[in-house]
Amino acid sequence: MATITVRDLDDEVRSRLRVRAAENGRSMEAEVRAILEEAVRPSRLERRRAALARFRAAAEAAGGMDDLFDAIPPRDSYSPPREVDLGP
CATH class of the missing domain: 1.10.1220 (Arc Repressor Mutant)
Incomplete structure (x- = not known):
């Protein structure tokens, strides 16, 4: 120290x-x-910029933005939410 x-x-x-x-x-x-x-301490803006830089680096490593977004499954492939009975 x-x-x-x-x-x-x-x-x-x-x-x-x-x-x-x-x-x-x-x-x-x-x-x-x-x-x-x-x-x-880093400001909120600095933290967001760092997160964006990490996202861009991940996109570049994945072959570009298009390839990164192609890896996201389509919305219809998710199961629907289950119903919950909350009683009377």
Whole structure:
């Protein structure tokens, strides 16, 4: 694990950090870790772009989009949903 030292932290920032940590039931150190983890977590857009890139790579490996979609069985090949009796 790495250690980071933050120098010249404004007193107001430190005070707000202390309050925020207390509100979340964490130490100031744990609160700073949570803030940093959230700041560098991939955004929803980045996750979607990564998923699309994986899909495109899978399509390319399968021989292209057409071959990939051809591998999906036709809708009429699925069995119909079964009926469920929920009683009176």
